[in-house]
Amino acid sequence: MDGAQTPNTAPVLILLGPPGAGKGTQARLLEEKNGFVQLSTGDLLRAAVAAGTAAGREAKAVMEAGNLVSDDIVIAILRDRLAAPDCAHGVILDGFPRTTVQAEALDTLLAERGQKIDAAISLEVDDAAMVDRISGRFTCGGCGEGYHDSFKPTARPGICDTCGGTDMIRRADDNAETVAQRLAAYHAQTAPLIDYYQSKGALSRVPAMGPIDEIAAQLDTVLSQRAA
Numbered sequence: 001m002d003g004a005q006t007p008n009t010a011p012v013l014i015l016l017g018p019p020g021a022g023k024g025t026q027a028r029l030l031e032e033k034n035g036f037v038q039l040s041t042g043d044l045l046r047a048a049v050a051a052g053t054a055a056g057r058e059a060k061a062v063m064e065a066g067n068l069v070s071d072d073i074v075i076a077i078l079r080d081r082l083a084a085p086d087c088a089h090g091v092i093l094d095g096f097p098r099t100t101v102q103a104e105a106l107d108t109l110l111a112e113r114g115q116k117i118d119a120a121i122s123l124e125v126d127d128a129a130m131v132d133r134i135s136g137r138f139t140c141g142g143c144g145e146g147y148h149d150s151f152k153p154t155a156r157p158g159i160c161d162t163c164g165g166t167d168m169i170r171r172a173d174d175n176a177e178t179v180a181q182r183l184a185a186y187h188a189q190t191a192p193l194i195d196y197y198q199s200k201g202a203l204s205r206v207p208a209m210g211p212i213d214e215i216a217a218q219l220d221t222v223l224s225q226r227a228a
């Protein structure tokens with residue numbers, strides 16, 4: 001230790017991906033392997049309100065008035081949170097930024113701290129395949145066994161392989177139209193962010209239709225390239 005001021009090199013990642021792309025699973029794996037901390041906007045707000053920090057008290061007043069918490073307040077909460085010791089190995093941001101205005105504010109905050117976005121990772125899915133994957137799901141109401149019309153059908157139509165039950169349950173929001181709408185909404189909301197991080201040279205696109213460990217290996221590759 002020479003006592004010199006060293007730059008803050010804790011990585012800051014953003015994971016982008018539509019519902020069903022496995023974002024939560026990959027974030028947990030990154031936490032376990034690298035000691036990263038995932039920071040989701042909802043958790044950050046709740047924790048700041050519970051801790052009664054200045055920004056947390058402000059957020060509480062805004063929410064109690066039925067209003068949306070402003071970007072400034074979220075940035076203030078994030079500023080406090082990033083300074084905590086457990087964030088020293090790196091963080092994964094979840095749910096923030098959602099707009100390019102927020103992305104710019106985040107860049108400013110990170111620059112104050114000598115940090116930057118190391119990688120904005122977009123988990124890329126094939127929309128049509130995603131609709132097939134999600135919309136074909138059903139479960140046995142008797143024993144909870146999961147099935148899929150194409151990938152894991154029951155041996156005899158409508159009869160559970162495990163318990164012989166015939167009460168099959170399909171979630172209303174797992175139908176093809178709803179899944180397609182969710183994906184379209186995701187793309188519409190995320191496109192400006194993808195463009196933003198692409199223009200900054202921070203975007204990495206990772207195909208996310210394969211097995212979990214394959215996707216995880218590709219994320220590891222992205223991280224090692226970013227660290228180099």
Ligand SMILES: [Zn+2]
Binds near residue numbers: 143160161162164165
């Ligand atoms: Zn069953």
